[in-house]
Amino acid sequence: MATGRTHRPATRSRGIPEATVARLPLYLRALTALSERSVPTVSSEELAAAAGVNSAKLRKDFSYLGSYGTRGVGYDVEYLVYQISRELGLTQDWPVVIVGIGNLGAALANYGGFASRGFRVAALIDADPEMAGKQVAGITVQHSDEMERIISDNGVSIGVITTPPGVAQQVCDRLVAAGVTSILNFAPTVLSVPDGVDVRKVDLSIELQILAFHEQRKAGEEAANALPDGAVPASVTRKESADKGPDGDVPAVMPA
Amino acid sequence: MATGRTHRPATRSRGIPEATVARLPLYLRALTALSERSVPTVSSEELAAAAGVNSAKLRKDFSYLGSYGTRGVGYDVEYLVYQISRELGLTQDWPVVIVGIGNLGAALANYGGFASRGFRVAALIDADPEMAGKQVAGITVQHSDEMERIISDNGVSIGVITTPPGVAQQVCDRLVAAGVTSILNFAPTVLSVPDGVDVRKVDLSIELQILAFHEQRKAGEEAANALPDGAVPASVTRKESADKGPDGDVPAVMPA
DNA sequence: TGATGTGAACCCCTTCACAGCC
DNA sequence: GGCTGTGAAGGGGTTCACATCA
Numbered sequence: 375m376a377t378g379r380t381h382r383p384a385t386r387s388r389g390i391p392e393a394t395v396a397r398l399p400l401y402l403r404a405l406t407a408l409s410e411r412s413v414p415t416v417s418s419e420e421l422a423a424a425a426g427v428n429s430a431k432l433r434k435d436f437s438y439l440g441s442y443g444t445r446g447v448g449y450d451v452e453y454l455v456y457q458i459s460r461e462l463g464l465t466q467d468w469p470v471v472i473v474g475i476g477n478l479g480a481a482l483a484n485y486g487g488f489a490s491r492g493f494r495v496a497a498l499i500d501a502d503p504e505m506a507g508k509q510v511a512g513i514t515v516q517h518s519d520e521m522e523r524i525i526s527d528n529g530v531s532i533g534v535i536t537t538p539p540g541v542a543q544q545v546c547d548r549l550v551a552a553g554v555t556s557i558l559n560f561a562p563t564v565l566s567v568p569d570g571v572d573v574r575k576v577d578l579s580i581e582l583q584i585l586a587f588h589e590q591r592k593a594g595e596e597a598a599n600a601l602p603d604g605a606v607p608a609s610v611t612r613k614e615s616a617d618k619g620p621d622g623d624v625p626a627v628m629p630a
Numbered sequence: 631m632a633t634g635r636t637h638r639p640a641t642r643s644r645g646i647p648e649a650t651v652a653r654l655p656l657y658l659r660a661l662t663a664l665s666e667r668s669v670p671t672v673s674s675e676e677l678a679a680a681a682g683v684n685s686a687k688l689r690k691d692f693s694y695l696g697s698y699g700t701r702g703v704g705y706d707v708e709y710l711v712y713q714i715s716r717e718l719g720l721t722q723d724w725p726v727v728i729v730g731i732g733n734l735g736a737a738l739a740n741y742g743g744f745a746s747r748g749f750r751v752a753a754l755i756d757a758d759p760e761m762a763g764k765q766v767a768g769i770t771v772q773h774s775d776e777m778e779r780i781i782s783d784n785g786v787s788i789g790v791i792t793t794p795p796g797v798a799q800q801v802c803d804r805l806v807a808a809g810v811t812s813i814l815n816f817a818p819t820v821l822s823v824p825d826g827v828d829v830r831k832v833d834l835s836i837e838l839q840i841l842a843f844h845e846q847r848k849a850g851e852e853a854a855n856a857l858p859d860g861a862v863p864a865s866v867t868r869k870e871s872a873d874k875g876p877d878g879d880v881p882a883v884m885p886a
Numbered sequence: 887t888g889a890t891g892t893g894a895a896c897c898c899c900t901t902c903a904c905a906g907c908c
Numbered sequence: 909g910g911c912t913g914t915g916a917a918g919g920g921g922t923t924c925a926c927a928t929c930a
Contacts, residue, residue, distance in 0.1 A: 391920070391921070392920090392921095393920080393921060393922090394921090395840055395843050396836075396840055398839070398843070399833075399835065399836040399839040399840065400820070400836070402839075403818065404820075417888095417889065417890090418889075418890070419889085424820070425820060426820035426822070428922085428923080429889095430922075430923055430924070430925095431921090431922065431923080433889090433890065433891065433892085434891085434892075434921090434922080434923090436890090436891085437890090437891055437892065441890080441891070443889080443890050443891080444889085444890075444929095444930060445888075445889055445890045445891080445928070445929045445930050446887070446888045446889050446890075446929075446930050447888085447889070447890085447930070448889070448890085449890090461843070462839050462842055462843045462846075463842040463843055463845060463846030464839065464842060466846075468838075468842055468845070470838070476737075477736065477737035477740045477741070478734075478737040478738075478741070480733065480737070481732075481733035481734040481736070481737040482734075482834065484733045485733070485734070485834060487818055487834060487835040488834075488835075488838075490835075491835060491838075491839065492842065493835075493838050493842075531845055531849075532838065532841055532842070532845060555845065555848055556841040556842075556844065556845050557841075558834075558837050558838060558841060562659065562743055564656070564660075564680070564681060564682035566682070570848065572841055572844045572845075574837050574840060574841060576832055576834070576837060577655075578738065578741060578743060578744075578814075578832070579655065579743040579744070579746075579747060579749075580652070580655040580656070581814050581830050581832060582724075582726070582744075582747075582749050582788065582814060583654070583655040583658075583718050583720065583747065584651055584652055584655065584830060585788055585812040585813075585814060585828055585830060586718055586719040586720060586724055586748065586749075586788070586812075587651050587654070587717070587718045587719055588651075588812065588828050589719060589724070589787055589788060589811065589812050589828075590718075590719030590722075592811060592826065647898070647899070648898090648899095649898080649899060649900090650899090673910090673911065673912090674911075674912070675911085684900090684901080685911095686900075686901055686902070686903095687899090687900065687901080689911090689912065689913065689914085690899090690900080690901090690913085690914075692912090692913085693912090693913055693914065697912085697913070699911080699912050699913080700907090700908065700911085700912075701906070701907045701908050701910080701911055701912045701913080702907070702908040702909075702910050702911050702912075703908070703910085703911070703912085704910095704911070704912080705912090
C-alpha cells in the first residue's frame with residue numbers, strides 16, 4: 375500500500391475498513407459462482423458487476439487484503455476465494471445456537487445457507503417446555519435451562535436471537551454471560567452488551583419503513599408537505615414519478 | 631436549518647440524509663414505547679439511550695425534520711411520534727405482497743410487526759400449484775400467475791422476495807414490470823433493477839460472515855493465519871484490544 | 887496493451903462544543 | 909439552569925484518474 379511492496383505488507387494487517395468487510399461476503403458469493411462454472415480468472419470490472427458494486431470500489435477493497443491480482447490479467451478466482459474465506463474466518467467451523475424457535479427461528483434452522491459457509495447449527499433453544507424434545511430441521515430443540523451448558527460444551531461464540539422482543543435482552547445477557555461474543559438479533563429491540571461483544575441486527579419492520587419513506591417520496595411531495603405540522607394527518611395523493619431515486623445503485627448500510 | 635426559520639422550512643423537505651432516515655424507525659419505536667407508558671416528554675439524552683445512539687446524533691437527525699423540541703425541556707413524545715410517522719409515510723397504509731411462501735415467507739407472514747406499522751399483507755404468492763389455496767397466517771396463498779393482477783388490483787408498491795435465489799431475479803422483474811417500486815429481498819442474490827426502484831436486502835449469511843470476521847479477530851490470529859497458502863499469510867499481531875469494537879450500538883443493513 | 891493498485895479529491899456522516907432559547 | 913439546535917471540525921468511505929507493471 376503505502377509502500378510499493380507487492381507481497382503482503384506483513385504488518386498492515388489490521389485496519390480493513392468495516393465497509394469493506396461488509397462487502398467481502400458479496401465478493402465471495404460471486405466468486406464461488408464463478409468457481410463452480412470453472413472460470414479461472416476475472417477482471418475487477420466483471421466481478422464488480424456480479425457483486426453489484428463498481429470496479430474502483432472493488433479494487434480498493436481488495437487492496438486492503440493485499441495484492442492478489444495480476445495487472446493486465448485480473449484475479450485468479452480460486453485464489454481469491456481462498457483469501458477472502460480466510461480473511462472472513464470461514465476456513466474454520468463456527469458453531470451457532472439459535473434461541474427462540476418460533477416461526478422465524480424454525481425458518482432459519484431450515485435455511486440451507488447456514489452450513490454452506492462454515493456455520494453449523496449446534497443447538498436450537500427455546501423457553502417453552504412444550505418445544506423441548508421436538509425436532510426442527512432435524513435437530514432436537516432443547517430447553518433454555520440447558521443454554522449455558524450447551525454454549526460451554528460446544529464452544530459457541532455466535533448466537534442468533536429469534537425470541538419475542540420482551541425477552542431478547544435477558545436472553546442476550548445469558549448468552550453473553552455464557553461466553554457468546556457475537557450476536558445476530560432478529561428481535562425488534564435495542565440490545566445492550568458489554569464492550570467486546572458484537573451485535574448485528576436484522577429488522578424487517580425497519581427495512582419496510584425505510585422503503586416506505588422512499589416510496590412516499592416517489593409518490594410526490596404534496597402529501598407530506600401539505601399539512602402545516604401541528605395540523606391533521608395526510609391524505610397522500612400518489613402518482614408514480616421516478617425522479618429522485620435515493621441513489622443510482624444501491625441503498626445502504628450504516629455502521630453503528 | 632440554513633435559515634433560522636422555525637416553522638417547517640416548507641421547501642426544505644428533501645435532503646434528509648439516508649443515514650438519518652435509517653434511524654427514524656429506531657426513534658419511532660422508542661417513542662412508541664414511551665407513549666404507551668404515557669411519558670409526556672423526553673430529553674435527547676434519554677431518547678438517545680433508548681434508541682441506542684448518542685444524543686448529538688439524535689439532535690442532528692431531528693434537526694433535519696424541523697425544530698420539534700423545546701429548549702430546556704425536551705421533546706413532546708406524542709408530537710414526535712406523529713411527525714416521524716408522517717415523515718416515514720406511515721400515516722398511510724402500505725399493501726405488501728410476499729412472494730415465495732416457504733419457511734421464511736410463512737414466518738414473515740406470521741410476523742406481527744407487520745400490521746402494527748402501516749403495513750398490510752395484501753397477498754401471499756407462490757409458484758407451487760400445491761401451495762395455492764392453502765391458508766398461511768390466515769391468508770390464502772395465490773399462484774404466481776395472479777401476480778400482476780394482484781399488484782394492480784391492490785395498488786401494491788412494495789414487494790418482499792423470499793424465494794430461492796435461482797428465481798429471485800425473474801420474480802423481481804415481474805414485480806417491477808407490474809408496478810412495484812420497492813423491494814425487500816431475502817434471497818441471497820444481487821438483484822438488478824431499473825432506476826427509480828429501491829432494493830434493500832436482508833441476508834442472514836452475510837451477517838454471520840461479518841460476525842465471523844470480527845470473531846476471528848477477537849480469538850487471536852493463530853487460527854486462520856496458520857496456513858501458508860500460496861505464500862505466507864500474515865502474522866498479524868493483535869491481542870484482544872477492545873479498540874476497534876465495530877461499534878457500541880447497532881450494526882446494520884446493506885444495499886443491493 | 888490492458889487491468890491492477892493507489893494517492894488525492896470529494897462527499898457524507900459523526901462528533902464536538904457552544905450559542906440560543908425556554 | 910437546562911437542553912435544544914447547529915456551525916465547524918474531524919473521520920470514513922467512495923470515486924477519480926493515473927502511475928505501475930505483467
